[in-house]
Amino acid sequence: MSLGKYxxxxxxxxxxxxxxxxxxxxxxxCHVSRLRAAxxxxxxxxxxxxDHANEYGAELRAIKLAFNPSAFPFCSTEEISKLxxxxxxxxxxxxxxxxxxxxxxxxxxxxxxxDPWSMPQLTMTLPGGxxxxxxxxLAIAGHQRGVVLAQQGVDVVLSPNAFERWDRPGMRNxxxxxxxxxxQIVRITGDAMELDPALILxxxxxxxxxxxxxxxCSRQSALCVVAEGSTQIAxxxxxxxxxxxxxxxxxxxxxxxxxxxxxxxQRIGLARQLRxxxxxxxxxxxxxxxxxxPSGSCAGAEALLRWSDDDGxxxxxxxxxxxxxxxxxxxxxxxxxxxxxxxxxxDILRNHPELTLSLNIAPADLQGEALFxxxxxxxxxxxxxxRQVALEITERSTADIIQLREAVLRLHMDGYQVHIxxxxxxxxSLAYLHELAVDVIKIDRAFTRTIGTDAVTASILPxxxxxxxxxxxxxxxxxxxxxxxxxxxTATGSVMxxxxxxxxxxxxxxxxxxxxxxxxxxxxxxxxxxxxHGSRKA
Ligand SMILES: Nc1nc2c(ncn2[C@@H]2O[C@@H]3COP(=O)(O)O[C@H]4[C@@H](O)[C@H](n5cnc6c(=O)[nH]c(N)nc65)O[C@@H]4COP(=O)(O)O[C@H]3[C@H]2O)c(=O)[nH]1
Numbered sequence: 001m002s003l004g005k006y007x008x009x010x011x012x013x014x015x016x017x018x019x020x021x022x023x024x025x026x027x028x029x030c031h032v033s034r035l036r037a038a039x040x041x042x043x044x045x046x047x048x049x050x051d052h053a054n055e056y057g058a059e060l061r062a063i064k065l066a067f068n069p070s071a072f073p074f075c076s077t078e079e080i081s082k083l084x085x086x087x088x089x090x091x092x093x094x095x096x097x098x099x100x101x102x103x104x105x106x107x108x109x110x111x112x113x114x115d116p117w118s119m120p121q122l123t124m125t126l127p128g129g130x131x132x133x134x135x136x137x138l139a140i141a142g143h144q145r146g147v148v149l150a151q152q153g154v155d156v157v158l159s160p161n162a163f164e165r166w167d168r169p170g171m172r173n174x175x176x177x178x179x180x181x182x183x184q185i186v187r188i189t190g191d192a193m194e195l196d197p198a199l200i201l202x203x204x205x206x207x208x209x210x211x212x213x214x215x216x217c218s219r220q221s222a223l224c225v226v227a228e229g230s231t232q233i234a235x236x237x238x239x240x241x242x243x244x245x246x247x248x249x250x251x252x253x254x255x256x257x258x259x260x261x262x263x264x265x266q267r268i269g270l271a272r273q274l275r276x277x278x279x280x281x282x283x284x285x286x287x288x289x290x291x292x293x294p295s296g297s298c299a300g301a302e303a304l305l306r307w308s309d310d311d312g313x314x315x316x317x318x319x320x321x322x323x324x325x326x327x328x329x330x331x332x333x334x335x336x337x338x339x340x341x342x343x344x345x346x347d348i349l350r351n352h353p354e355l356t357l358s359l360n361i362a363p364a365d366l367q368g369e370a371l372f373x374x375x376x377x378x379x380x381x382x383x384x385x386x387r388q389v390a391l392e393i394t395e396r397s398t399a400d401i402i403q404l405r406e407a408v409l410r411l412h413m414d415g416y417q418v419h420i421x422x423x424x425x426x427x428x429s430l431a432y433l434h435e436l437a438v439d440v441i442k443i444d445r446a447f448t449r450t451i452g453t454d455a456v457t458a459s460i461l462p463x464x465x466x467x468x469x470x471x472x473x474x475x476x477x478x479x480x481x482x483x484x485x486x487x488x489x490t491a492t493g494s495v496m497x498x499x500x501x502x503x504x505x506x507x508x509x510x511x512x513x514x515x516x517x518x519x520x521x522x523x524x525x526x527x528x529x530x531x532x533h534g535s536r537k538a
Pocket of ligand 1: 392
């Protein structure tokens, strides 16, 4: 099978796997969100029940007040008719009666009793004195069992269906009266539920035996409510919703894993191509001049790698260098860099001992002997003074400062220069200056860009320049792109080196001598014009 076909199949396979995972994720997400929605609905239901309980309590209080005092003689025809009228208009109350010496004397629906009835066994008394008789046979309801409340000579037969119109499909409710002092609870209406009183008294929330419970209590009366719902959500409830979630999950999983697989396999593919390119020497180098200020003469150049993949696409060096670092063959690239750059510019360096060649070195290159042997082989054998070679290390390499310090010492002992690249962007720039005896810091172009702007970081560049002066460390300012930036740096009057598109973009090695000559000529012209100006003034 061809590599391209294998790659395509791998990508599709991974994407399908991602789609399957996404579908499972979608199903799970749907389930969780429906459970959450069900819980919110149940909690809202409990709050609605409590609102209704408040109305219920208010009505009971109003009935009690209507007969304390009563506008009519005790158990008179008028009073009985008033009792009947109030009970008739109420949804919560079935009958209202009048009590005397603990006996029912008359009620709206029973009329005046020839022989007053003694009240049955008391179930609970609330702190305000309301007496509750639960589970007693009701004469007006064919001896169906119900609850009667009695206070200040008035008794009320509660409707067992008072909360019926608040029923919700799939949910149940229970209404109780609570004595918070004695922690006694009596069910008034709704479905009987075997629950820990503590759950009700604390207005809690619990999941027990596949059911979810929310308890809420009224602030105005001794009523509490419990709403019950199922924790099991049937898949058949909302099949379309479930389907949508699964499809969306599958699509998202497919898309994401397709992108991830493409990215990953592209990296693997690129890594393979890069390795081949290094082995066959198909990478190239360009050289960006480094200029000395204030003289304006060329001080050297930085070698920068260039590579295009098999399809001819130019790949950014920081991207492919990272791939080589991750896949452990950066050493081969460095080997190529050192060998090819010395081949390219060895003659120029021999003829111009004042010039420096800067080489980017990856942190991994500083481990072991390979780099030192490599430099020894190519630099010394080419007859170039090691001082003409500068090794640029980046701040990423602070991970092992001890190892790094040893490597820097060794490079110095062998006569090479060590430059810190991208100074100011890493996390431990100052640690570098303190710990490592470096020759030059290369100030990252992020700081150069702030010249002439009012960015908050604009004040950092002068401070780094001052710091470098006080520590006797030389400076190369990177990324000088504009005349304004160049003028600013020249105007500081400090001796420094600069690099950037304003002075010259990276060029082929063959173009470097011409560049150097042009720069030398330009420097001479500007010097003589300065002298002319000076003598005319004199
Ligand atoms: N916007 C802007 N950019 C400017 C200007 N002047 C120079 N540059 C670019 O800035 C980068 C400077 O190199 P670096 O900081 O060492 O950053 C390098 C270096 O970290 C790495 N690299 C390049 N060649 C090698 C190599 O041979 N070995 C290793 N280990 N890393 C390398 O890749 C990075 C990127 O290299 P390049 O793409 O060539 O990008 C180069 C250069 O082309 C300017 O005025 N404006």
